[in-house]
Amino acid sequence: MMLNKVGFIDKKSFFKEIALKTKNSTRRSKAKVTGKSKKKRVSGWQINSNFLLLRPLYSLIINTEPLEKKEITDKLKKCGNIKLVVISGVFIQNPDSRIDMLIVGDRLKKGVIESTLSVLESEVGKDISYAFFETPEFKYRLSVYDKFVRDILDYPHMKIIDKIGL
Known part of the structure:
Protein backbone atom coordinates (compact mmCIF):
# COMPACT_ATOMS: atom_id res chain seq x y z
CA MET A 1 0.00 0.00 0.00
CA ASN A 63 -8.21 25.76 5.58
CA THR A 64 -9.53 25.79 2.03
CA GLU A 65 -12.65 27.80 1.30
CA PRO A 66 -15.63 25.47 0.93
CA LEU A 67 -17.06 27.46 -1.99
CA GLU A 68 -15.88 30.27 -4.21
CA LYS A 69 -17.57 33.66 -3.81
CA LYS A 70 -18.79 33.58 -7.41
CA GLU A 71 -20.49 30.21 -6.86
CA ILE A 72 -22.38 31.61 -3.88
CA THR A 73 -23.46 34.78 -5.69
CA ASP A 74 -24.57 32.81 -8.76
CA LYS A 75 -26.75 30.56 -6.62
CA LEU A 76 -28.30 33.52 -4.76
CA LYS A 77 -29.31 35.46 -7.91
CA LYS A 78 -32.74 33.78 -8.05
CA CYS A 79 -33.57 34.70 -4.44
CA GLY A 80 -34.68 38.26 -5.14
CA ASN A 81 -33.00 41.65 -5.54
CA ILE A 82 -29.92 41.00 -3.38
CA LYS A 83 -28.23 44.10 -1.93
CA LEU A 84 -25.84 42.59 0.62
CA VAL A 85 -24.44 39.13 1.34
CA VAL A 86 -22.11 38.67 4.29
CA ILE A 87 -20.47 35.31 4.89
CA SER A 88 -18.81 34.16 8.06
CA GLY A 89 -18.55 31.01 10.14
CA VAL A 90 -18.21 27.88 8.04
CA PHE A 91 -17.29 29.90 4.92
CA ILE A 92 -14.23 31.56 6.50
CA GLN A 93 -13.30 28.76 8.95
CA ASN A 94 -14.49 30.67 12.01
CA PRO A 95 -16.47 28.28 14.22
CA ASP A 96 -17.17 31.02 16.80
CA SER A 97 -19.30 33.10 14.43
CA ARG A 98 -22.88 33.75 15.36
CA ILE A 99 -24.10 33.09 11.82
CA ASP A 100 -22.72 31.74 8.54
CA MET A 101 -24.60 33.94 6.07
CA LEU A 102 -26.55 37.20 6.16
CA ILE A 103 -28.67 38.11 3.14
CA VAL A 104 -30.20 41.57 2.64
CA GLY A 105 -32.36 42.55 -0.29
CA ASP A 106 -35.74 43.52 -1.71
CA ARG A 107 -38.54 41.17 -2.74
CA LEU A 108 -36.71 38.20 -1.20
CA LYS A 109 -38.24 34.80 -1.89
CA LYS A 110 -38.13 32.75 1.31
CA GLY A 111 -38.71 29.38 -0.37
CA VAL A 112 -36.02 29.97 -2.98
CA ILE A 113 -33.56 31.12 -0.30
CA GLU A 114 -34.22 27.99 1.77
CA SER A 115 -33.81 25.64 -1.19
CA THR A 116 -30.66 27.45 -2.35
CA LEU A 117 -29.15 27.25 1.11
CA SER A 118 -29.97 23.55 1.38
CA VAL A 119 -28.01 23.04 -1.86
CA LEU A 120 -25.12 25.05 -0.37
CA GLU A 121 -25.32 22.94 2.81
CA SER A 122 -24.95 19.77 0.79
CA GLU A 123 -21.93 21.19 -1.05
CA VAL A 124 -20.27 22.44 2.14
CA GLY A 125 -21.18 19.35 4.13
CA LYS A 126 -22.38 21.28 7.18
CA ASP A 127 -25.53 23.03 8.34
CA ILE A 128 -25.56 26.72 7.44
CA SER A 129 -27.06 29.16 9.91
CA TYR A 130 -28.44 32.19 8.11
CA ALA A 131 -30.67 35.23 8.38
CA PHE A 132 -32.25 37.41 5.74
CA PHE A 133 -33.76 40.88 5.95
CA GLU A 134 -35.54 43.24 3.61
CA THR A 135 -33.36 46.33 3.01
CA PRO A 136 -35.42 48.83 5.10
CA GLU A 137 -35.50 46.48 8.10
CA PHE A 138 -31.74 45.88 7.89
CA LYS A 139 -31.01 49.62 7.65
CA TYR A 140 -33.23 50.23 10.68
CA ARG A 141 -31.49 47.49 12.67
CA LEU A 142 -28.12 48.93 11.65
CA SER A 143 -29.15 52.45 12.72
CA VAL A 144 -30.29 51.34 16.19
CA TYR A 145 -27.15 49.22 16.68
CA ASP A 146 -29.08 45.96 16.85
CA LYS A 147 -26.94 43.44 18.76
CA PHE A 148 -27.47 40.63 16.25
CA VAL A 149 -26.43 42.77 13.27
CA ARG A 150 -23.51 44.30 15.20
CA ASP A 151 -22.26 40.84 16.23
CA ILE A 152 -22.14 39.82 12.58
CA LEU A 153 -20.46 42.98 11.31
CA ASP A 154 -18.06 43.59 14.21
CA TYR A 155 -16.48 40.14 14.07
CA PRO A 156 -14.60 38.42 11.21
CA HIS A 157 -16.73 38.29 8.07
CA MET A 158 -16.52 38.78 4.32
CA LYS A 159 -18.86 40.82 2.11
CA ILE A 160 -19.39 39.09 -1.23
CA ILE A 161 -22.14 41.43 -2.47
CA ASP A 162 -22.36 45.01 -1.18
CA LYS A 163 -24.72 47.31 -3.09
CA ILE A 164 -25.66 49.16 0.12
CA GLY A 165 -22.18 50.63 0.59
CA LEU A 166 -21.57 49.16 4.00
Missing part, protein backbone atom coordinates in the same frame (compact mmCIF):
# COMPACT_ATOMS: atom_id res chain seq x y z
CA MET A 2 1.44 3.35 -1.07
CA LEU A 3 0.32 5.33 2.01
CA ASN A 4 2.13 2.81 4.18
CA LYS A 5 5.32 3.02 2.09
CA VAL A 6 5.56 6.82 2.42
CA GLY A 7 4.94 6.63 6.16
CA PHE A 8 1.52 8.35 6.24
CA ILE A 9 -0.20 5.38 7.88
CA ASP A 10 0.98 2.49 10.03
CA LYS A 11 -0.49 -0.96 10.52
CA LYS A 12 -1.89 -1.29 14.04
CA SER A 13 -3.16 -4.24 16.03
CA PHE A 14 -5.84 -3.58 18.64
CA PHE A 15 -8.63 -5.27 20.56
CA LYS A 16 -12.27 -4.97 19.58
CA GLU A 17 -15.21 -5.94 21.78
CA ILE A 18 -17.66 -8.28 20.09
CA ALA A 19 -21.12 -9.04 21.49
CA LEU A 20 -21.79 -12.74 22.05
CA LYS A 21 -24.85 -14.35 20.51
CA THR A 22 -26.78 -17.36 21.80
CA LYS A 23 -26.76 -20.52 19.72
CA ASN A 24 -30.13 -21.55 18.30
CA SER A 25 -31.28 -24.95 17.17
CA THR A 26 -32.44 -23.74 13.74
CA ARG A 27 -30.56 -21.66 11.26
CA ARG A 28 -33.60 -19.66 10.18
CA SER A 29 -34.29 -18.08 13.55
CA LYS A 30 -32.21 -15.05 14.40
CA ALA A 31 -29.56 -15.37 17.09
CA LYS A 32 -30.18 -13.23 20.16
CA VAL A 33 -27.45 -10.99 21.53
CA THR A 34 -26.59 -11.66 25.16
CA GLY A 35 -25.28 -9.01 27.53
CA LYS A 36 -21.83 -10.61 27.40
CA SER A 37 -18.99 -9.74 25.09
CA LYS A 38 -15.50 -10.93 24.32
CA LYS A 39 -12.39 -9.18 23.08
CA LYS A 40 -10.90 -10.15 19.75
CA ARG A 41 -7.57 -9.02 18.29
CA VAL A 42 -7.98 -7.27 14.94
CA SER A 43 -5.63 -5.30 12.73
CA GLY A 44 -6.23 -1.95 11.08
CA TRP A 45 -4.56 1.30 10.03
CA GLN A 46 -3.70 4.46 11.92
CA ILE A 47 -2.35 7.85 10.79
CA ASN A 48 1.31 8.26 11.71
CA SER A 49 1.39 11.41 13.88
CA ASN A 50 5.14 11.80 13.15
CA PHE A 51 4.63 12.00 9.37
CA LEU A 52 6.50 15.10 8.14
CA LEU A 53 3.77 16.37 5.81
CA LEU A 54 0.84 15.73 8.15
CA ARG A 55 0.46 19.34 9.32
CA PRO A 56 0.64 20.89 5.80
CA LEU A 57 -1.78 18.26 4.51
CA TYR A 58 -4.17 18.99 7.38
CA SER A 59 -4.08 22.75 6.73
CA LEU A 60 -4.60 22.17 2.99
CA ILE A 61 -7.75 20.18 3.66
CA ILE A 62 -9.15 22.21 6.56
